[in-house]
Amino acid sequence: MPRSDRLFDLLQLLQDGALLRAEDLAARMGVSTRTIYRDMDRLTAAGVPVKGSRGAGYTMEDALTLPPLTLTAKELEALNLGLAIVAQAADAELQVAADALANKVDAVLTAQGMAAAEAWKAALNPFADPTRNLTHLSLLRPAIRARQKVALTYTAEDGTVSRRTVRPLHLEYRGRVWALTSWCEGRERFELFRLDLIETAEALPELFVDEPGKRLKDYAP
Structure with a gap:
């Protein structure tokens, strides 16, 4: 199973709010426990509200789930630019939210084969x-x-x-x-x-x- 499909399936399992052990998730996915640990780290880095730790289990906090969206290149460019502006706002809470949303967008783009975008983040932060x-x-x-x-x-x-x-x-x-x-x-x-x-x-x-x-x-x- 491709990683992007596995991450999506993990999100579906976590959405019911139950505490799930990595061992049980690994058995459901047909992968190792270590792979589940890495997947959870990726989801957390992407801003997904996953809570838990290795050995204790994982769950996901309540969050608004949007249906799949299809964006044009210009629409996604506008979204990114808007996030860049909000990230400069005086409101610290908005700054954190903008950065988390940007990470989620980046995670989706990477899953769609745009991993080369990472090479453009190394020098100066565009924000x-x-x-x-x-x-x-x-x-x-x-x-x-x-x-x-x-x-x-x-x-x-x-x-x-x-x-x-x-x-x-x-x-x-x-x-x-x-x-x-x-x-x-x-x-x-x-x-x-x-x-x-x-x-x-x-x-x-x-x-x-x-x-x-x-x-x-x-x-x-």
């Missing part, structure tokens, strides 16, 4: 300055539509600061970090920029046209 993401998104989207070149000041993960002129091609989120796929004019190659590492972005008056080798469809990560 550190949600205003920067908002500013860049509102500038870059129109630039992509208008095929307008953009000047970026970018701080790489190693701290190196550079100034780039790019052709913005595509925006997407990876986990909780937004990324810009572009063609860098100076380095003459495709570049992927994390929005949370962009210091400044300025739309230039110069436009660009599609050229073979410089188009989004030519990009191969």
Whole structure:
């Protein structure tokens, strides 16, 4: 049984509020007790309200369960950006709730084969300055539509600061970090920029046209 299916089945078993021993869950799932311990750690890390400990058993606190939702890429991007803003609120309880919800979203994305998003969380937390993401998104989207070149000041993960002129091609989120796929004019190659590492972005008056080798469809990560 795939892990994602097993985690879902565990949630169904825990929802009745009964205290369940890891040994009994392991027998139901056909796995080892150690696997159940790891599964419970994953559920807890994802923000699922599982209570208990190894040897004592596990149960789940009352929580609102939403039906399965199908979100578009833009809807999920809006959700992530909203969570980033709430995480900066003065209300500490809301900050904790926003981070827990973001972890649940991340857990679902990982279960759907988006584990690569984890690689984007290592350097700067995108929640550190949600205003920067908002500013860049509102500038870059129109630039992509208008095929307008953009000047970026970018701080790489190693701290190196550079100034780039790019052709913005595509925006997407990876986990909780937004990324810009572009063609860098100076380095003459495709570049992927994390929005949370962009210091400044300025739309230039110069436009660009599609050229073979410089188009989004030519990009191969």
